[in-house]
Amino acid sequence: MYVIVVYDVDQKRCGKMLKLCRGYLHHIQNSVFEGEITEAKLEELKIKSRKIMREEDNDSLIVFKSRNEKWLEKEIVGTDKRPVDNVL
């Protein structure tokens, strides 16, 4: 499964969310991540993020799911700051 994950949390917790998501997906923009992930790993990520987020501050995390990367059309306007690649 190919996903895009975005979060909007209080700035006190931004760093924590960033660190968490970086372990699972590629960081493409501030608070936006994308990448291939398994069902189970995504569930793990969601559980861990729930522990970080606070309801009283209306923190949220949104997951856009796509069956495969090829069903996702990606267009970059401006510079591609962090290209997703596994050949470094």
Place this chain on the structure above:
Amino acid sequence: MKQNYYIFNNGCLRRQENTIFFEKEDGTRNVIPIENTEAVYAFGEIDFNTKLFNYLAQKGIPVHVFNYYGFYSGSYYPRETLNSGQLLVKQVNHYTNMRHRLALARAFVNGASFNIVKNLRYYNNRGKDLGEYINAIEGYRSRIEESGAVEELMGIEGNIRNTYYKAWPTIIDCEIEFERRVKQPPDNMINALISYLNSLVYTTCLGEIYHTQLNPLISFLHEPGERRYSLSLDLAEIFKPIFSDRIIFTLLNRQQITNKDFMTEVNLCYLNESGRKTVVREYDERLKTVITHKKLERQVSYRHLVRLECYKLVKHLIGEQEYEGFKIWW
């Protein structure tokens, strides 16, 4: 599906914030999502530290190291977590019992040569005259069942490979110098490509064996020597025609790889960095390709086929189902 990461740049790989960071010499950083990493391939000059290895061991991620010329030099193989004494005993028994060992060795050669013939047939149907080679190989194949010793089997396997390589100039459209397989060091473009891709196939097999209870040291077709994980050589034998040889044909016929992708100062014996990157990208694509498995009736990737092969081997060793080398069906 987990990803392989291939690092060509020089720099430092380290653990940070519960994931791994690769820091290039110029200071730019890449974050590698650890939860989604299958293995790391290190081609550049990279610094590691034990803190990183501890973390990789925890996550069960091997690191395969390649030298300056792109040759496989070794792997960091995390502590085995899937140990099975019972299976180890069975594996050793199958090695020491000549009859059992021969049965397995035959299955490997059988599968490998079947896939070789399949490759030739594919190009034969596309207007390249390869009939004589196919017949010759089929001739050798009929002798597999009669062979009485592993050495004899290795001989047959060698003959098959030689005939196979003779067919290569017909398959490959561009002008190539390729007469025979030469290793250590390879003497021309094709040999360099074969060496390079085969080493990638070995590491893929080793990585998959790691995820099963099998012991990579005890092999059946190859002599289990010291210093190397010979079971991955056995398995690679079956997958080389499918993974590595086909990639070589495509890359050359599409002219994705040409003279300029080799190091000229050493007579085109080694791939240079851009060449290696092209090959690695193609190889990675190939591993991710999915096909519908006939028996399982679901989609599996090429890489997963190697794992399934390991499971088949386990089943054979514990006496549940007889092992038969993988035969390509598409």
